[in-house]
Amino acid sequence: MQISLAYGRGTLDVELPDDRTTVIEPTHAPGLADERGALFATLDAPVESPPLRQLAVAGKRVTIVHTDITRPMPNDRLIPWLLEYLEKAGVRREDITLLNALGTHRPNTREELEMMLTAEVVARYRCVNHEPHNDDACVAFGTTRTGVPALINRHLVEADVRIITGFIEPHFFAGFSGGPKGIMPGVAALKTVQSNHGVHNIGDRRATFGMTVGNPIWEDMRDIALRIGPSFLVNVTLNRERAITGIFAGDLIAAHRAGTEFVRASAMQKVPGLFDVVITTNSGYPLDMNLYQSGKGMRAAELIVRDGGLIIMAAECREGIPAGSPHDQLIRSVPNGEALLAKLAEPGFSFAEQWAGQIQALIQRRAEVQLHSSLDDDTVRAAHLIPCPHIAEAVRARLRPDTRIAVLPQGPLTIPYVARDGVHA
Known part of the structure; x- marks a missing residue:
């Protein structure tokens, strides 16, 4: 099946196997007439x-x-x-x-x-x-x-x-x-x-x-x-x-x-279980204008990915991380996510925008995260992420007879949850 992901000011089309892919989106609500x-x-x-x-x-x-x-x-x-x-x-x-x-x-x-x-x-x-x-x-x-x-x-x-x-x-x-x-x-x-x-x-x-x-x-x-x-x-x-x-x-x-x-x-969508691969977005422009914002889409995917699974994040990042921002400075100061979490745990340590790096590192404790974006590969790796030039190919590399795939085309505009977990208010 072909699925259109919110990406930048437009969409990104991805071909995925029909028999094992679940698309999860908010329930559509019509606009007000006046x-x-x-x-x-x-x-x-x-x-x-x-x-x-x-x-x-x-x-x-x-x-x-x-x-x-x-x-x-x-x-x-x-x-x-x-x-x-x-x-x-x-x-x-x-x-x-x-x-x-x-x-x-x-x-x-x-x-x-x-x-x-x-x-x-x-x-x-x-x-x-x-x-x-x-x-x-x-x-x-x-x-x-x-x-x-x-x-x-x-x-x-x-x-x-x-x-x-x-x-x-x-x-x-x-x-x-x-x-x-x-x-x-x-x-x-x-x-x-x-x-x-x-x-x-x-x-x-x-x-x-x-x-x-x-x-x-x-x-x-x-x-x-x-x-x-x-x-x-x-x-x-x-x-x-x-x-x-x-x-x-x-x-x-x-x-x-x-x-x-x-x-x-409209946003909360119940799913029957966890998935091996979850493809997500940051709901397109302007929310995917930089990597700093993109933890939102990653977090939505993390709600339904199995331990050791794969999250593929599609975010254009036309403004970069942004370069030189506090988030950029912090993630470049450490070799990996675990080192970042250790730094944040130091008594008295505080850094602007540290929450973005913390959330990404916590997600990566559960799953591998790949990024499809307009960023060059060196920038992506400096952010402790894996470049994903072709989403469909990355998915095919993970396919096994029982692999289950989920797609969040609108990213964090959807709150997926596993049925047994209930709903929090």
Whole structure:
């Protein structure tokens, strides 16, 4: 059978044997017939909150948090509609700040902001990149669970009305994206994020897809996000065409909970057992724009691969690892994944973006990982992965009479689970 994998801005076709291949994808949800109308209706009837037009009125300072260039969020549609709604509610343009939730990612250029938000929005409104490396741009709200200052961007903290936009999908260690994640780590200081994403939290078995309550990472995010005061959530769900399938607005936690249950119903897919070979993706551009992000797709595959099996990751990585990034520096500083895990276990050791290397190394304790990408072989090997120039050939090399193959064409947008394991909430 021929299977199309999400890859870069397009697809990658792979021929696999019909008799032993299982394709696992989210249940398709159609896009809303009138996205703009549905948004306005939801903002007027939110979950456990007054309508947004009663909160955002003339004279109020409003900060809108939005996702950065690494996320497939339809900001180019949602943000102009949200600004239109606020204008009708009487909010002045000069009282609105658009805050780009970089987390620990690089700043986005003006050209990228125009691509995300539209050139008109960037020209007319104050658009600001979060500064994760600048503690002075943040305000402290107690500490994280490990005692590190919980620092949140000042633009958001000092607003009268805080609007947190984003989308909800399965997340490989926070349970689901969206909700409080738009604040922490979205607009938190680097040291705060490093604490939350620390070695012990990442290694906790509850820090995984589909789990929020009991997940130490998500609960720390929630607790910190709530300390700054009320925030109004505007989260959406998307299908593979980036059409909006649901809108969840209102109270930061209650609206997010409604959205995660909507996503859970389509994303969680039960399988009868483990597989010898699992082929996965990072759901294409922009999530597969670099190797740093690609642990998400690997983690989805790891959920259903047998011990000693093979994971083949298809991720374009058009921006490299990226070269010179903290993730690149860390993985190149050690000879293999086990050495990286040993370094992370050293008392007091902390390094930006260490969680990406940790997750990859933990996955490689269970399975071999090969990478099909645009990266050269030396770069792939430097990342402690095996180059995979031809996916079908790599699969054929593993075929035995009883070999079972699984394919996750949309990667981490699917949460596969073995039937006997049940479902975590």
